[in-house]
Amino acid sequence: MAAAEEAGGAPGSASSAQRRLRVLSGHLRGSREAPALLSASPCGAQGAAGLPGPATIPKRRQELLKWNGWGYNDSKFIFNKKGQVEFTGKRYRLGGTVLPILKEWMEKTFGASLEHKTLPRATLNVNDVPPSFANEEFLQDLRATKISYSQDPEDRVFRAHGHCLHEILVLREGMFKRIPDIVVWPGCHEDVVKIVEVACKHNLCIIPFGGGTSVSSALECPEEEKRTIISLDTSQMNHILWIDERNLTARVEAGIVGQDLERQLAERGYCTGHEPDSMEFSSLGGWVATRASGMKKNIYGNIEDLVVHLKMVTPRGVIEKSCEGPRMSTGPDVHHFIMGSEGIFGVVTEVTVKIRPVPEYQKYGSVVFPNFERGVACLREVAKQRCAPASIRLMDNEQFQFGHALKPQVASIFTSFLDGLKKFYITKFKGFDPNVLCVATLLFEGDRERVLQHEKQVYDIAAKFGGLAAGEDNGQRGYMLTFVIAYLRDLGLDYYIIGESFETSVPWDRVLDLCRNVKERIVRECKEKGVQFAPLSTCRVTQTYDAGACVYFYFAFNYRGIGEPLHVYEQVETAAREEILANGGSLSHHHGVGKLRKQWMKETISDVGLGMLRSVKEYVDPNNIFGNRNLL
Amino acid sequence: MAAAPQRGSPLYAQKEFTSKKRDDFEDILEERRQSSDLRYAMKCFNPVVYKGLSPCKPSAIKTTVLQSDQVQYVIRQLSKEMGESPDIIQEEATEILDEMGHNIQTRTIRFFALTLSKVFKTLFRKICVNGEGIQKLQQAIQEHPVVLLPSHRSYMDFLMLSYLLYTYDLALPVIAAGIDFLGMRLVGELLRKSGAFFMRRTFGGDKLYWAVFAEYVKTMIRSGYAPMEFFLEGTRSRTGKTLTPKLGLLSIVMEPFFKREVFDTYLVPISISYDRILEESLYARELLGVPKPKESTSGLLKARKILSDDFGSVHIYIGQPLSLRALASGRIDRRPYNLIPRYLPQRPSEDIQDFVNDVAYKIELLQIENMVLSPWVLIATILLQNLPAIDFDLLVEKMLWLKGLTQTFGGFLEWPDHLCANKAVTSCLALHSNIFILVNGHVVLNDKGSEGGAMEELVFKQALAILMCGSYRNQLLNLFVRPALVSVALQMTQSFRKEEVYSCFSFLRDLFSDEFIFFPGIAVKDFEEGCFLLTKCDIIQVTAQEILVAEKGSAAVSFLSAMLRPFMESYQIICRYLSKEAKEAFTEKQMISGIRNFAFPLLETGSSQCYEVLSSDVQKNALSAFVRLHVVDKMKTTNGVTYAVKKDALNKTADMLDSRIPVIKPATARL
Numbered sequence A: 001m002a003a004a005e006e007a008g009g010a011p012g013s014a015s016s017a018q019r020r021l022r023v024l025s026g027h028l029r030g031s032r033e034a035p036a037l038l039s040a041s042p043c044g045a046q047g048a049a050g051l052p053g054p055a056t057i058p059k060r061r062q063e064l065l066k067w068n069g070w071g072y073n074d075s076k077f078i079f080n081k082k083g084q085v086e087f088t089g090k091r092y093r094l095g096g097t098v099l100p101i102l103k104e105w106m107e108k109t110f111g112a113s114l115e116h117k118t119l120p121r122a123t124l125n126v127n128d129v130p131p132s133f134a135n136e137e138f139l140q141d142l143r144a145t146k147i148s149y150s151q152d153p154e155d156r157v158f159r160a161h162g163h164c165l166h167e168i169l170v171l172r173e174g175m176f177k178r179i180p181d182i183v184v185w186p187g188c189h190e191d192v193v194k195i196v197e198v199a200c201k202h203n204l205c206i207i208p209f210g211g212g213t214s215v216s217s218a219l220e221c222p223e224e225e226k227r228t229i230i231s232l233d234t235s236q237m238n239h240i241l242w243i244d245e246r247n248l249t250a251r252v253e254a255g256i257v258g259q260d261l262e263r264q265l266a267e268r269g270y271c272t273g274h275e276p277d278s279m280e281f282s283s284l285g286g287w288v289a290t291r292a293s294g295m296k297k298n299i300y301g302n303i304e305d306l307v308v309h310l311k312m313v314t315p316r317g318v319i320e321k322s323c324e325g326p327r328m329s330t331g332p333d334v335h336h337f338i339m340g341s342e343g344i345f346g347v348v349t350e351v352t353v354k355i356r357p358v359p360e361y362q363k364y365g366s367v368v369f370p371n372f373e374r375g376v377a378c379l380r381e382v383a384k385q386r387c388a389p390a391s392i393r394l395m396d397n398e399q400f401q402f403g404h405a406l407k408p409q410v411a412s413i414f415t416s417f418l419d420g421l422k423k424f425y426i427t428k429f430k431g432f433d434p435n436v437l438c439v440a441t442l443l444f445e446g447d448r449e450r451v452l453q454h455e456k457q458v459y460d461i462a463a464k465f466g467g468l469a470a471g472e473d474n475g476q477r478g479y480m481l482t483f484v485i486a487y488l489r490d491l492g493l494d495y496y497i498i499g500e501s502f503e504t505s506v507p508w509d510r511v512l513d514l515c516r517n518v519k520e521r522i523v524r525e526c527k528e529k530g531v532q533f534a535p536l537s538t539c540r541v542t543q544t545y546d547a548g549a550c551v552y553f554y555f556a557f558n559y560r561g562i563g564e565p566l567h568v569y570e571q572v573e574t575a576a577r578e579e580i581l582a583n584g585g586s587l588s589h590h591h592g593v594g595k596l597r598k599q600w601m602k603e604t605i606s607d608v609g610l611g612m613l614r615s616v617k618e619y620v621d622p623n624n625i626f627g628n629r630n631l632l
Numbered sequence B: 001m002a003a004a005p006q007r008g009s010p011l012y013a014q015k016e017f018t019s020k021k022r023d024d025f026e027d028i029l030e031e032r033r034q035s036s037d038l039r040y041a042m043k044c045f046n047p048v049v050y051k052g053l054s055p056c057k058p059s060a061i062k063t064t065v066l067q068s069d070q071v072q073y074v075i076r077q078l079s080k081e082m083g084e085s086p087d088i089i090q091e092e093a094t095e096i097l098d099e100m101g102h103n104i105q106t107r108t109i110r111f112f113a114l115t116l117s118k119v120f121k122t123l124f125r126k127i128c129v130n131g132e133g134i135q136k137l138q139q140a141i142q143e144h145p146v147v148l149l150p151s152h153r154s155y156m157d158f159l160m161l162s163y164l165l166y167t168y169d170l171a172l173p174v175i176a177a178g179i180d181f182l183g184m185r186l187v188g189e190l191l192r193k194s195g196a197f198f199m200r201r202t203f204g205g206d207k208l209y210w211a212v213f214a215e216y217v218k219t220m221i222r223s224g225y226a227p228m229e230f231f232l233e234g235t236r237s238r239t240g241k242t243l244t245p246k247l248g249l250l251s252i253v254m255e256p257f258f259k260r261e262v263f264d265t266y267l268v269p270i271s272i273s274y275d276r277i278l279e280e281s282l283y284a285r286e287l288l289g290v291p292k293p294k295e296s297t298s299g300l301l302k303a304r305k306i307l308s309d310d311f312g313s314v315h316i317y318i319g320q321p322l323s324l325r326a327l328a329s330g331r332i333d334r335r336p337y338n339l340i341p342r343y344l345p346q347r348p349s350e351d352i353q354d355f356v357n358d359v360a361y362k363i364e365l366l367q368i369e370n371m372v373l374s375p376w377v378l379i380a381t382i383l384l385q386n387l388p389a390i391d392f393d394l395l396v397e398k399m400l401w402l403k404g405l406t407q408t409f410g411g412f413l414e415w416p417d418h419l420c421a422n423k424a425v426t427s428c429l430a431l432h433s434n435i436f437i438l439v440n441g442h443v444v445l446n447d448k449g450s451e452g453g454a455m456e457e458l459v460f461k462q463a464l465a466i467l468m469c470g471s472y473r474n475q476l477l478n479l480f481v482r483p484a485l486v487s488v489a490l491q492m493t494q495s496f497r498k499e500e501v502y503s504c505f506s507f508l509r510d511l512f513s514d515e516f517i518f519f520p521g522i523a524v525k526d527f528e529e530g531c532f533l534l535t536k537c538d539i540i541q542v543t544a545q546e547i548l549v550a551e552k553g554s555a556a557v558s559f560l561s562a563m564l565r566p567f568m569e570s571y572q573i574i575c576r577y578l579s580k581e582a583k584e585a586f587t588e589k590q591m592i593s594g595i596r597n598f599a600f601p602l603l604e605t606g607s608s609q610c611y612e613v614l615s616s617d618v619q620k621n622a623l624s625a626f627v628r629l630h631v632v633d634k635m636k637t638t639n640g641v642t643y644a645v646k647k648d649a650l651n652k653t654a655d656m657l658d659s660r661i662p663v664i665k666p667a668t669a670r671l
């Protein structure tokens, strides 16, 4: 609650936007604690022309962030002395809170036990790290550019991965076969141009690195890559170059991470409203490169709706449009070659994005439905009437229970997880089966009066589908789940539980069938593969569109007793994706393809489609300098 | 590339040619003979049902169907095409549904439970079912929508199955029945109330009927309303041979899975065999062209005298439920289903059609494999090769030999361990004394009542007995057809060269593919299987290039090819008829009576013993084989279908059948 109290001190109009940021991302005293590193490059001064903004994430990321797990070093779930789960650190609202029923939920859901623990090694063993290959001529040319770089093993390992399960497991228990040989930190667009030139001259491989939150194996170095691999870390290109209040746009360097962008814009009373769940760490350039989606897209749009202009450095040269007209009919939109290009064509360096005044008022909400079918029908109706709030998500029963398990300390020490569930439904929702009901979480935003009006409209629709309002608290906790899940995974890993999330988009009429079939497929595959305890297999509808929805799955299981858990896990994940495709779902709504889902690209966009992309690659980067081998 | 559909036959699994253990058969009549039928009929019935079921009334299904996007779409479509108001078409749809729909009621089920208990107990000694099959079915019913696919030999089949499920507290099936039942008002309505729904025999052109029917079936599958039961064979087999599958209904029940409206669907092959088939003499008469009595209630009542007769035991083998999902894995291209709204009627792609066809054949082959054979089947086979009489002891000896062969071929013989062969034969003869009787240590054809009749009547009587007997032999032939065909090929070619034998085999397999069940497109595998089985019994030896008949094997080769002789000879006679007597253009009907007139004198004079050529079944199958082989042209005219012989091709085929010329090699297949 500490952070919430502090909200009072936030400057006037920005306060509500920041509240959301605090709830989700934690208000960052860290920004003051961790001294901002000023860019060493001469173009760093450019930042000063716009808004100076100390970056949250330091160059040596390991100083602030876990090297083998998610998020900040000081923030994690632990079992305290009483054997209860507690969240450490002061960054998040959850910090210091005890979650008394989470343990029981873990035991019940996974058959996990506190006695069976598997701890990762504490520190990176530098001797295991593959050596850096970089020839002297190249290093000389690099030094001549005066761009900061490092061959330090820790720096290199940190940039060798994203946050897929298998990547984290490698960090905990093994070592990557191939990692970047060198990390460079360009400070601005011109620096990137120079690096690309040098790389082309020496025929080296560049892999752009934004926030490192990729969940598609996009950042993994191809094992077979023989050339020197340069990790081009954009994090020092983190300035807002200008804000244009007349057109409500801002020019921003691509390396800025979400929390810095929103905080700095908020200081001027603006926001982009782009809030992927990874926004604390993921970068603007990363969003563009993966076609990211934010939870408030209903108001602000997805990244493709937000981008007005962008600039990308390719081996062939720099690509950008000549003006910032809001829409153009100038042939196929070349921005769409860039958005979603996953680092295979070049580096996005600067982006003009739309900004909006920070909304005056924000309100969470939730609705309980007797079952998932009614819930989906309600979301469909909301989409049809085009009155979706900033965010609307429908959690299935398992996820509702999961969310419930995150309830903080309650008065009675006798309250168990199941008691709580029972109480929850007996007191409020008579006739709803606690093992069937499901919950929609809502977030409204805007000026107060409109929010209240909007709220009523949505609750009225919900009522038609048997939905009953279930309070702000449940709503807020629902959203909390989405950002603590990454931390929770680390806790699970300590107790033989591995898990992952994946997503898709699908036409409305297939939503129910897809959800049911994919969940069932996961359960069956696990059983077939010898997983002893039924897995957690749960989904939520996270976004609504006119013609369909985005569905997000969590899948986790207890792997005690299985020989090759990772292998089993990968087989199940592949089967689940096959199932999605067979149910008319897409290969990805926002996580992207990377290398993880490449095998389905041809089927997804057809031979010709793939050929089109290949020929662009061929033209832009004939020597495969941007050789991360994503997508194609 | 999981999406790329693969043509091929992973569906065709190599069989295990081992006899199944039969110790887990349970006789469900046993308890009926010991406790009250009434109490049984009134028992508390809480059947095992599909886990995702939300119970609803039969009328609610109809409403769902009427309001479905699928049916509404067709109604709108037709209304536009015909300029009729949608309401009128909707009205029509309602009528179709009312004619079609079942109206399952527990009351009626109980009534059936009571009466069938009585009836079954008088008709049958035992009704045996494999307990393991019941257990698996029980599981399957809970997990996914289930489709029951029994073999069809008798009207008893579906009564038997419903009775069985009732006995074991399993969800009662809804059954696709032919609309002809509705001709019998009382019975029709009774069946309707016990879960039958009715489909017209032909509705190819009627879009509305098709849409309503398909949606009705799919609605029940999607909701897991009840196990769906229908007969792949489409009608009762009058010959004991498994009929080639009809695909329409099968592809409808698969569609919800293809569209992923259900996670999976179980297909359950079920084999029902009767020691003695109730309709045996009706069938034989029908095949000989004695008009079939119309299904009528009074006709059924006349059948009451049957009740005093003994029909032995019934065996029901419930096969392993097949997961459609597993069968389809890697064979279905998902794109077509992803790109069209699911309510739109969609013609199945060629891949899908092939897949459905493969599955249908697979299931029928499983039905054959699992079919319990009574010793009588062996006896009938031997008797038909030893007309008009055979010494009892010799019969016993031969039967024991055939028993061994059958078991090596993987046949599922009902033969209690302690049963001695003599007893087995005697008891079979007692059961089938209408066909054969024991006279002075000889087993002879029972031609009671035909003395002194006209010659024609005598032939007819003989034919009747032989066709009846043949229908039992055919049960064995279903299983023996591959080694039997290899045997015929060996005799015809008089060669050791594997290639030549194969050519002949493959010609015959093609020729007889309406007679017997061959998995599509795998002639080589069938040949290998035939050779393998013969090798296993030391009948032949196979080397890289040659096939040699073992010294002790020649009797077996003769026996096996003699099993097929009636078919060979019938086709030869039909060829002769066609080349001598057929008119320019003829109808099937004309051909059938033509062949009869042609063959009767041959049988009367004794220049042929092939009574089976009189069977309309053989005649029709031969015609369609000749059409398939381009020996006969099929033409559709305004007055229906007519046929014309292509003389040259016909003569060539006849020459091949008569072994006057070697079989022309089919497109070289690799052996």
Ligand SMILES: Cc1cc2nc3c(=O)[nH]c(=O)nc-3n(C[C@H](O)[C@H](O)[C@H](O)COP(=O)(O)OP(=O)(O)OC[C@H]3O[C@@H](n4cnc5c(N)ncnc54)[C@H](O)[C@@H]3O)c2cc1C
Pocket: A162, A163, A207, A208, A209, A210, A211, A212, A213, A214, A215, A218, A219, A234, A254, A255, A275, A276, A277, A278, A281, A282, A283, A284, A285, A286, A287, A288, A289, A290, A291, A292, A293, A294, A295, A342, A343, A344, A346, A347, A348, A349, A486, A590, A591, A592, A628, A630
């Ligand atoms: C806990 C968690 C929650 C998440 N939630 C969401 C969510 O709500 N919505 C969503 O869309 N995604 C989400 N993601 C996925 C991920 O955050 C996004 O894909 C994000 O856009 C990646 O940005 P990044 O800056 O971390 O890029 P990185 O992970 O560093 O890189 C991703 C890819 O983009 C390329 N790239 C990065 N920067 C550039 C550049 N400047 N120019 C060219 N190529 C570049 C890299 O080479 C790589 O191929 C989540 C991930 C996690 C772990």
